[in-house]
Amino acid sequence: MVNSLIILLFAFSFFKPKTRRDWRTFGTFAAFVVALFTEMYGFPLTIYLLSGWLTSRFPEINWFSHQSSHLLQTLLGWQGDAHFSPLHILSNILIFGGLILLAMSWKVLYRAQRNLEIARTGPYAKIRHPQYTAFIVIMVGFLV
Template sequence: MMHTSAPAYGLWPLVLINSAFFIFFAFSFTQPKTARDWRSLGAFSAFVLALFTEMYGFPLTIYLLMPWLTRHYPGVDWLSHDAGHLLETLLGWRIDPHFGPFHLASNALILLGFWLLASAWSVLFRAQRAGQLATEGPYARIRHPQYVAFVLVMFGFLLQWPTLATLVMFPILVFIYARLARREEQTIRAQFGAEYERYARQTPAFVPRFWSKKESHHEHVA
């Protein structure tokens, strides 16, 4: 498998533009107000910045793995952009990685994540204004759709452009989001009491149960 395109790094304006785009997009749908909201967005922003730094700025993962890569994959131009799509390259697929299954799955997960983020925010906004819980939309299936949305987007980016930094960050950020969700539930439980307890018993926190129907609908703030 050959990659002979020109080096595609040192493009720091692209790092800034892409990072700013995705961070602003996430900000526009989360509208952080509390310290917990800012921590959630900050964790996602750090992941995005690390990703695009290696995608367009400095390919740290490629440099660290270069001795092993050049020994096992001779003839590959590891400083080309296409080679940075490591999953397709390491599998030896002779296709444009932008149309490969990993990249297509990545696009689907990223779009799904941002759609979920937008859908959850609109429901949450209405619920907050009414001072109610919300089980409409995504909240009818899971209690923390916004955190799930961030995880979907990050996993999508991992499929598209895995790096050592983001591979280390991903499980840490998933753990952080799980902790933020639990702390958020303590606040909401104190506010809504038995109403939230009923909702929590019927609605999974992160993974939806598509095979069962909810017995009733409430409104949730989370």
């Protein structure tokens, strides 16, 4: 939190928002900085704070090893290489499927925009917002 505040004060010293639009832009930047530092420090700090409890509950596991970072596999008690587990394979399928859907959507949208038409073919024939759907599928793939 302190690092976020330092970065925001540094940015504020240069930017100095005056209008409502400037404040909205600075607020968006502030939200990004807070999210960035939460991601960068939040997860490792959470693991560090939970390591005592996790170590006492699962003493045979080294919580700081790469193999233990596949949390669902570890908590489910699955053995073997986590990179070949059903969860990891599902994750890869979701990520690549989302990327393929995104590429198909962009191709159709680019063609429609170039011809000054509404996108109605490809993924747009079945899904109202295939780009949003693709990003959601990719994020779910990363979360699995």
